[in-house]
Amino acid sequence: PPTNDVTGDSMGSTASFDKPGLTEVPQVPGLDNLQFQIKRLWDAAVYRKAKATPSSSRRRAASTGSSTKKDNDCLDVVTCCDLLCNLLTQMDASSAPGSVDLFREFSDPSSKGGTKVSFIQFWSVFVQIMLAVPLFSEPLLKTRFQEGMSLEKWRWFLVQVQDEDRVLVEGAQQWFAKMGEPDVDEGGNMTILGVSKYLCSSTNSILKPERCELHQDMTRPLAEYWISCAHHVFADPILSTKAPPSVSAASADGPQPAFLPPTKYNPRSHTSGAPDVPEQLRTFHATLWTGCRCVGLVLVPPCSMGDVGKTVPCAKAEGPYVLLNKERVSLEGVLQVVRNHAFEHTMFPLLLVLWLGLLPTVLCKTVPSCLAKNLEGRLLTRSGTELPSPEDAQGHVVVVLAPNSPEMDLLSELEPPVALQNANATPAMTRDEAPSDALEAWQDASEQFTVWHGEVVDELQLGVKPTGVSLGFLACDELCALTATRHDELIRLHRRQLTLVHPIAPRGAPANYNVGEAWAAGAQLAALSLGCHTCDTAVFAQAGRFGADNGGCGLVLKPARLREEATEATIPRPLKFEIRIIIARAVPGAAGHARPTRSLVVAVSIWGETRDCARHTSRPVRASGPVISWPDFAKSGEAVPFRFCIGARDTAILVV
Numbered sequence: 001p002p003t004n005d006v007t008g009d010s011m012g013s014t015a016s017f018d019k020p021g022l023t024e025v026p027q028v029p030g031l032d033n034l035q036f037q038i039k040r041l042w043d044a045a046v047y048r049k050a051k052a053t054p055s056s057s058r059r060r061a062a063s064t065g066s067s068t069k070k071d072n073d074c075l076d077v078v079t080c081c082d083l084l085c086n087l088l089t090q091m092d093a094s095s096a097p098g099s100v101d102l103f104r105e106f107s108d109p110s111s112k113g114g115t116k117v118s119f120i121q122f123w124s125v126f127v128q129i130m131l132a133v134p135l136f137s138e139p140l141l142k143t144r145f146q147e148g149m150s151l152e153k154w155r156w157f158l159v160q161v162q163d164e165d166r167v168l169v170e171g172a173q174q175w176f177a178k179m180g181e182p183d184v185d186e187g188g189n190m191t192i193l194g195v196s197k198y199l200c201s202s203t204n205s206i207l208k209p210e211r212c213e214l215h216q217d218m219t220r221p222l223a224e225y226w227i228s229c230a231h232h233v234f235a236d237p238i239l240s241t242k243a244p245p246s247v248s249a250a251s252a253d254g255p256q257p258a259f260l261p262p263t264k265y266n267p268r269s270h271t272s273g274a275p276d277v278p279e280q281l282r283t284f285h286a287t288l289w290t291g292c293r294c295v296g297l298v299l300v301p302p303c304s305m306g307d308v309g310k311t312v313p314c315a316k317a318e319g320p321y322v323l324l325n326k327e328r329v330s331l332e333g334v335l336q337v338v339r340n341h342a343f344e345h346t347m348f349p350l351l352l353v354l355w356l357g358l359l360p361t362v363l364c365k366t367v368p369s370c371l372a373k374n375l376e377g378r379l380l381t382r383s384g385t386e387l388p389s390p391e392d393a394q395g396h397v398v399v400v401l402a403p404n405s406p407e408m409d410l411l412s413e414l415e416p417p418v419a420l421q422n423a424n425a426t427p428a429m430t431r432d433e434a435p436s437d438a439l440e441a442w443q444d445a446s447e448q449f450t451v452w453h454g455e456v457v458d459e460l461q462l463g464v465k466p467t468g469v470s471l472g473f474l475a476c477d478e479l480c481a482l483t484a485t486r487h488d489e490l491i492r493l494h495r496r497q498l499t500l501v502h503p504i505a506p507r508g509a510p511a512n513y514n515v516g517e518a519w520a521a522g523a524q525l526a527a528l529s530l531g532c533h534t535c536d537t538a539v540f541a542q543a544g545r546f547g548a549d550n551g552g553c554g555l556v557l558k559p560a561r562l563r564e565e566a567t568e569a570t571i572p573r574p575l576k577f578e579i580r581i582i583i584a585r586a587v588p589g590a591a592g593h594a595r596p597t598r599s600l601v602v603a604v605s606i607w608g609e610t611r612d613c614a615r616h617t618s619r620p621v622r623a624s625g626p627v628i629s630w631p632d633f634a635k636s637g638e639a640v641p642f643r644f645c646i647g648a649r650d651t652a653i654l655v656v
Helices: 031-052 055-064 077-089 097-106 119-129 132-137 139-147 151-160 166-170 172-178 192-199 249-253 267-273 279-289 331-341 367-374 417-421 435-446 476-493 515-520 537-547
Strands: 225-227 294-300 321-323 328-330 350-355 397-401 451-456 470-475 498-502 555-557 575-579 583-585 603-607 614-617 627-629 642-646 653-655
Touching (some): 031 119, 031 192, 077 119, 077 192, 132 139, 139 151, 151 166, 166 172, 279 331, 294 331, 321 331, 328 331, 331 367, 367 435, 515 537, 515 603, 537 555, 537 603, 537 653
Parallel strands (some): 350 397, 397 451, 451 470
Antiparallel strands (some): 225 555, 321 328, 583 627, 603 614, 603 653
């Protein structure tokens, strides 16, 4: 049995432990020795826990009989998560809050001291999450595990199987030197745990690690970047008191927007880190926090939807309101969130697109003063006819006025449409108020801070050089029509002018479009509806474009051929891409369940030019424990991978 005298002290007794047969797992070479090493670490954690417990508490537990030897050999869930994460990722459990769910099946509601996990239970989870069985099933790994994964064999694996570059292969010796038990055995060979840790680390990521940092030139005009953009439809707040009982405890602090990666935005950390954000604006704050650099806001009167169009003044507070989906929040509250939190994650400029078509003149002319009051010091004051660079406009907000036209589909989204279409039916309008009053207010405001005007893009503009700074607005269906016949002209237009592509689905049933097609046409701003509490693949494509590239700052430099005249050197070669989805670990379930309860399908799709778009799905499989495998892809020599042929590889996005 292993000694508990890990730190030089003794617990007074040793726990008997027989290495073989602790839990039923397939015979994998070296796994029994690894089990022995993990048990030593477990005993050390048990010892530290006992030493940290006050002696009075131990005597009290012993006198009441609430403490047993079995309990003394167990650990609480948090300690188990820390040990598991440290073994697999060299991080603590705070970096992977979902790891708690892995041990939920061992919870005992009747236990007064909290859930206790035995080593047998911990080992059963550890072996599955380590992916021991599927790794050993790979023929190229199996032989080397049987012979011992030496440094020479590991270098061969990196070159012949992983196709790694020279720098990484040469650094394999340093990787070996940094590892100790249990990542390597007594003979210096890498164990299956060491291989698993490497394959699931950022070093082996499908993305180059350097691309995840801020690495691009940010001194070029804004027209040369793709910019993360949100449409003016945001999720209405779902109060925590209305949450269904099936929702996990993590959602008690408020809903987590479905479009956000769970590792990037946690409602609990959001609540503690931004206590000044009202619950009604959490989804809007989350949009800013993820690096979104352009947001649309529909301004409406401070009255209910049924009161719009009536001549009776609204009884609510004065000032314009912002329409989320069907609920409204004050413009001042939204601007305060912008002021306090828009530059927490990135300092690059924020474009604030305002839709004023539903405001009466009396409220429309108050918007400039509201902006100046709440965004004092943040509003861009740059003048001229050239677009600024992200670096020049750091920390500032650019105000954009959206065009008031039928193409914006605002009228059909609100109720009652008849009242809204009646020009004379506006709330609290007096004879002294005319559209010229609002125009004068905005003209005065443009002398204090930068205001860009928006205009609808049509076919006549494609060959016309723009004068001054403006923002073009293009409906997604119009984009499809133009890319089919005038794709090259669109690219030339977007080399010098900003364009925002927006969805046309009604507010009551928001839907998105192929954002890859917009990016492939050179459009800088592909606006997506983010607030439906349901997820679509277009939102994943946006997260892949901006969340995993250039530091997640919300701006990505377009390829050279989209910024200037294309040359043979800048035109990408076609790419034949194959992928196998073998296994997934720690997949959470829906509706608060720790693990999936139904069959799962993995889908792989390419978003980009129309000719490149494709999607493949696997056969459904049942989840068994914390690991899900797809047998169709398990055998590398026999499985048929998903195959894609991609023409414009520099604009395509892979979504799994």
